[in-house]
Amino acid sequence: MDRIAAAVEAIAQRKKELFGLLGELIAHPTVSPPARNSTEAQSLIARELQRLGFTVDRWPVFPGDDNVVGRLPGTSPGKAKSLIINGHIDVAEVGDDAGWTYPPFALTEGGDGRWYGRGVADMKGGLAASLFAIKMLREHGVKLAGDLLFQSVIGEEAGEAGTLAAIERGYRADYAVVVDTSDLHMQGQGGVITGWITIESPTTLHDGMRAKTIHAGGRVHGASAIEKMMKVIASLQELERHWAVMKAYPGFAPGSNTINPAVIEGGRHAAFIADRCSLWITVHFYPNESHEDIIREIEEHVRRAAAADVWLREHPPTFRWGGRSMIEERGEIFPSLELDRDHPGLSALQTAYEQQLGQPPKTDMSPTVTDAGWFAHAGIPAVLFGPGELEQAHAVDESIDPQQLVQFAQVMARFIASWCNTEKVGKG
Known part of the structure; x- marks a missing residue:
């Protein structure tokens, strides 16, 4: 032997x-x-x-x-x-x-x-x-x-x-x-990356100002960051559906590439219009994709959606991706x-x-x-x-x-x- x-x-x-x-x-x-x-x-x-x-x-x-x-x-x-x-x-x-x-x-x-x-x-x-x-x-x-x-x-x-x-x-x-x-x-x-999408208003408005931001003649160009985040979420759902139709990889069930809106944080008090809202997403992607490519694709899509909104085009979302620790940074990357x-x-x-x-x-x-x-x-x-x-x-x-x-x-x-x-x- x-x-x-x-x-x-x-x-x-x-x-x-x-x-x-x-x-x-x-x-x-x-x-x-x-x-x-x-x-x-x-x-x-x-x-x-x-x-x-x-x-x-x-x-x-x-x-x-x-x-x-x-x-x-x-x-x-x-x-x-x-x-x-x-x-x-x-x-x-x-x-x-x-x-x-x-x-x-x-x-x-x-x-x-x-x-x-x-x-x-x-x-x-x-x-x-x-x-x-x-x-x-x-x-x-x-x-x-x-x-x-x-x-x-x-x-x-x-x-x-x-x-x-x-x-x-x-x-x-x-x-x-x-x-x-x-x-x-x-x-x-495949790979996974988490990211934070944040919408922030440059001004903080009292709840009593809401009527002036949403009614004709109010003449206050303001918005709720929480409500505007709903448009971002809708755009992410649209992109997720597009991925499910247009992308595939052997060994994975169709639609395995997902965008999960996992956590949402926003607003400061019931007496104010929400001036800030952050969305924490988890994204799964296929082995032939890099997290850098996925970041670019999501940011481009969300920015285009934001550009179609009269308030968001002037106050576009910001992004923070990944991180080296879910404990220390509330973010992670697992490359494919x-x-x-x-x-x-x-x-x-x-x-x-x-x-x-x-x-x-x-x-x-x-x-x-x-x-x-x-x-x-x-x-x-x-x-x-x-x-x-x-x-x-x-x-x-x-x-x-x-x-x-x-x-x-x-x-x-x-x-x-x-x-x-x-x-x-x-x-x-």
């Missing part, structure tokens, strides 16, 4: 160690929001990486929430393919844990054979299994010619750009695998990922899957969004591939099939050993 095969076999034989590592991660309640609570969990990741020979870079993205990136230098850096394995350490809210059958922050084997705990599927399972795969490769003497980077980032659950911060710090590779929840499918994704089905990285991952599981993987589109889009936005080819069913993410009594965790770790071990020992030839 060669070293790679021995490492893969050891993953199954020593799966209790994998579950033990996952249990340690689950025990740290890195719930986001409120976030700012990942110090101990990230320290655990950093220690594991150091034990495996990685050099570790750790820095604060927000107080109490550090990114951890480990680099394992290859034996022939620059000559062989490099790889990023990426996952987020934060988990979804639990709410009232009285509704849970099993304690959310203790890995528990249920009577149905599944493992329970917050984050087992989304996505501490993917982090633990990837780390364990690397550990088995190291213990069995499998050398990697290309650099291997392991990223444990913060903030994905609250739209906080932990992965973007790692990219901005200079971490790049020839391919990236985001080991978030995908039920072992290999996926691309159009999967390159011909990329050699995806081919190598598919081959590893077939070698281990004896059948080709499902390659499709995720119905949700993850940090994978940040890699595509930075020009780094990437794929979403991880254990756990999406319906378990954020669920009460979140659970995962332990056999799938083992299978994922085995596929990743094969893929890492293959990809990081592939000679660079040209691009890709």
Whole structure:
């Protein structure tokens, strides 16, 4: 038996160690929001990486929430393919844990054979299994010619750009695998961006002035920002319907590209005409679209609608898009990922899957969004591939099939050993 095969076999034989590592991660309640609570969990990741020979870079993205990136230098850096394995350490809210059958922050084997705990599927399972795969490769003497980077980032659950911060710090590779929840499918994704549209009057008028702003002969050029926002909302609905008819992407149901008027804030008091109104929208778009293009399209459409209104053309809406945190800025961006089905990285991952599981993987589109889009936005080819069913993410009594965790770790071990020992030839 060669070293790679021995490492893969050891993953199954020593799966209790994998579950033990996952249990340690689950025990740290890195719930986001409120976030700012990942110090101990990230320290655990950093220690594991150091034990495996990685050099570790750790820095604060927000107080109490550090990114951890480990680099394992290859034996022939620059000559062989490099790889990023990426996952987020934060988990979804639990709410009232009285509704849970099993304690959310203790890995528990249920009577149905599944493992329970917050984050087992989304996505501490993917982090633990990837780390364990690397550990088995190291213990069995499998050398990697290309650099291997392991990223444990913060903030994905609250739209906080932990992965973007790692990219901005200079971490790049020839391919990236985001080991978030995908039920072992290999996926691309659409994108999401939030934005604020604001209408503001330069003057504040008392409620008693309303008759003069709306009746003939009143001769006061004023308006309610709330009422004018209704025209903006109507224009967004018109654009959403147009998108549903004119845009499509394989793997998505028609009309998946939506504009949701999620929150509206306006007015100051019942004794005044509303002089300010803000609308918070959430926009879903397709993998072949960028959030920059979507911003331009929405702003142009709304401005044209505003230009048709006698008051709005002089007091046009303003826009604020995205943000690096839903907690700090009330804004987020998840860029899209159009999967390159011909990329050699995806081919190598598919081959590893077939070698281990004896059948080709499902390659499709995720119905949700993850940090994978940040890699595509930075020009780094990437794929979403991880254990756990999406319906378990954020669920009460979140659970995962332990056999799938083992299978994922085995596929990743094969893929890492293959990809990081592939000679660079040209691009890709």
